[in-house]
Amino acid sequence: MDSHAHLDMEEFEGDREQVLERAWKAGLAAILCPADLTVEHSLDKTLGLKAKSPSLLAAAGVHPHQAAHFRPEHLAQLKRLAEAGTIVALGEVGLDFHYNLSPADSQRLAFRAQAAAAGEMGLPLIIHTRQAGREAFDIVQEENPGGRGVMHCYTEDWDLARRMLDLGFVISFSGILTFPKAESLREVARRLPLDRLLVETDSPFLTPVPFRGRVKRNEPRYVVEVARTLAALKDVSLEKLAEATTANFYKLFS
Ligand SMILES: [Zn+2]
Ligand SMILES: [Zn+2]
Numbered sequence: 001m002d003s004h005a006h007l008d009m010e011e012f013e014g015d016r017e018q019v020l021e022r023a024w025k026a027g028l029a030a031i032l033c034p035a036d037l038t039v040e041h042s043l044d045k046t047l048g049l050k051a052k053s054p055s056l057l058a059a060a061g062v063h064p065h066q067a068a069h070f071r072p073e074h075l076a077q078l079k080r081l082a083e084a085g086t087i088v089a090l091g092e093v094g095l096d097f098h099y100n101l102s103p104a105d106s107q108r109l110a111f112r113a114q115a116a117a118a119g120e121m122g123l124p125l126i127i128h129t130r131q132a133g134r135e136a137f138d139i140v141q142e143e144n145p146g147g148r149g150v151m152h153c154y155t156e157d158w159d160l161a162r163r164m165l166d167l168g169f170v171i172s173f174s175g176i177l178t179f180p181k182a183e184s185l186r187e188v189a190r191r192l193p194l195d196r197l198l199v200e201t202d203s204p205f206l207t208p209v210p211f212r213g214r215v216k217r218n219e220p221r222y223v224v225e226v227a228r229t230l231a232a233l234k235d236v237s238l239e240k241l242a243e244a245t246t247a248n249f250y251k252l253f254s
Contacts, residue, residue, distance in 0.1 A: 001246045002031045002220040003172050003253075004092070004126070004152050004200035008045040011204035011217045016045075019219045020053055026221035029246045032253060034059040034092045034126055037077060038069035047086065057253055059089035059126055062110050067102035070110035075117050082121040088253040090118040091126025092152060095139075098130040111136070115143040124252050125149030127169075133160040140167060148252060153202050158188045165196055170248055172198035175208030175218065178229045189233045194244045197234075198252075199226045 002023065012019055023031060031053075035046040037060055050058045060081055062070040081087045093114040095107050102110075118125045127149055129136040133156040140147065151164050153174040161171055171192055176182055189197075201208075204217035208225035211218075224238075231241035 001029045001199065001242070001249045002201050002203070002223040003150065003198040003245075003249055004174070005031050005033055005203040005220045006205075007031070007033050007049055007203065007220075008035055008039075008042045009204055012219075016049060017052075019221075020049070020056070023220040024055070026224060027242075028055075028220055028223065029242075030055045030057060030249060031220050032057045032059060032089070032126075032249075034061065034089075036061070036063050036066055037074045038062050038066040050086075057088045058086060059091050060087050061091040061093045061114055061126070063092055064094050064096040064107045064111065064128060065099065065101040067106040067110035069102075070106065070113070072113075075113060078114070078117060079121060082123055087123070089126050089149070090114055090121065090123045091149070092128045093125060094128035095132035095136050096128060096130040097132045108135075108139070112139055112143050115140055115147070118149070119144040119147050127151050128153065129156060133157070137163055137167075140164075140169075150198055150252060152200060153206070154188070155185060157184075158191060161188055161192060165192070170196045170198055170252060172200045173226055173230055174200050174202045175206040175212070175222070175226055177226055177233075178209040178212075180209070186229075186233055189230060194234055194236065194241075195248060197230065197245055198248055199223050199230060199245050201226070 033046045035043040152172045201223045207218040231238045
């Protein structure tokens with residue numbers, strides 16, 4: 001299972017179908033693709049893939065990088081998509097104060113509005129945070145108390161992970177978990193319960209070791225390497241880890 005892959009992006013122009021074929025062949029049970037409503041053709045491409053692949057699920061939202069383009073109309077669009085059962089989650093949304101590609105205040109506004117909307121629609125949130133974990137936590141607590149969701153591509157510390165678990169969220173790890181320098185993140189993963197974990201690629205980014213530097217882009221089949229690393233940290237077999245994360249995935253996104 002790959003809980004987060006951007007297969008709508010131009011890196012997959014030309015071989016999307018083959019990328020999916022390889023993923024299913026590698027044994028992935030499901031892939032979730034988060035579309036961005038402010039990026040041209042992101043939603044069309046995602047829904048086009050979903051129409052052809054029953055195991056591909058879609059989410060939609062406005063990414064913190066795109067927050068300057070967020071408009072109230074996007075909330076109405078999300079509501080229509082949710083009511084039609086087209087999307088299983090709202091996201092990715094959040095705060096990214098590392099890249100700051102949108103002004104911080106636009107990011108806060110877009111995140112608050114979408115966090116509240118997810119609560120109203122009964123959809124789980126897919127949250128992206130970078131150097132903004134505490135503030136993201138406060139916003140979720142204020143705008144979406146009792147909500148569910150995932151902290152995707154987790155890179156924050158144990159304290160935030162624990163708080164998010166308490167709110168009812170799960171934690172998803174990407175290829176970063178396999179990077180040599182990520183020892184403190186692996187320590188966080190060791191402490192998290194198996195029934196609150198997901199794995200993802202965040203394709204086309206963050207190719208895991210040992211493929212890192214050897215392939216031109218990440219793709220969903222490499223999620224197996226993230227799962228292998230996580231299984232070793234949790235001291236369970238790869239099969240057991242895959243079984244648990246797939247169950248966690250369907251519990252959240254159904
Ligand atoms: Zn992200
Ligand atoms: Zn992403």
